[in-house]
Amino acid sequence: xxxxxxxxxxxxxxxxxxxxxxxxxxxxxxxxxxxxxxxxxxxxxxxxxxxxxxxxxxxxxxxxxxxxxxxxxxxxxxxxxxxxxxxxxxxxxxxxxxxxxxxxxxxxxxxxxxxxxxxxxxxxxxxxxxxxxxxxxxxxx
Numbered sequence: 001x002x003x004x005x006x007x008x009x010x011x012x013x014x015x016x017x018x019x020x021x022x023x024x025x026x027x028x029x030x031x032x033x034x035x036x037x038x039x040x041x042x043x044x045x046x047x048x049x050x051x052x053x054x055x056x057x058x059x060x061x062x063x064x065x066x067x068x069x070x071x072x073x074x075x076x077x078x079x080x081x082x083x084x085x086x087x088x089x090x091x092x093x094x095x096x097x098x099x100x101x102x103x104x105x106x107x108x109x110x111x112x113x114x115x116x117x118x119x120x121x122x123x124x125x126x127x128x129x130x131x132x133x134x135x136x137x138x139x140x141x
Contacts, residue, residue: 019058026111029059029104038101042094047083049076056100062107067129069103072096111138 009015014023021028037056043049053073060066072092089097117136124131 024112026109028109029062029107033059034104034107037104040101042089042097044086044088045083046077046081046085046087049073049087050083052097052100053077056104059104059107062110063100063103065129065131066100066103067131068126069096069099071128073100111136114138 016030019030019033021030040052043052073096076087076093114136120135122133
């Protein structure tokens with residue numbers, strides 16, 4: 001194995017890597033990526049909507065209830081459709097689009113796991129989605 005030292009970072013307190021800002025405190029989405037999603041224009045066809053959902057889904061672990069929020073947008077992608085098919089966001093789907101953008105800009109820092117702390121598995125289900133979170137409670141937070 002070869003290491004390209006010009007691409008390496010040693011002893012840094014924080015680093016940006018693969019779309020994430022990683023520090024001793026935890027991991028969060030890169031601000032530039034969040035800005036790109038916040039500035040994404042209203043999709044007018046299926047291809048643009050899929051692109052938006054792909055960008056948001058990359059950071060879905062930071063977003064609570066993301067499947068439920070995205071349900072109206074995913075409903076626009078059901079059935080046999082082509083990428084250039086026009087779509088119109090209105091009502092629930094427009095609210096879902098706006099909520100996705102807002103919730104990502106408010107995304108919390110995900111703390112690194114503490115191997116000594118207790119774990120709790122929290123599960124949930126609805127007609128639209130199922131989910132589970134493996135969490136730790138920290139005393140000092």
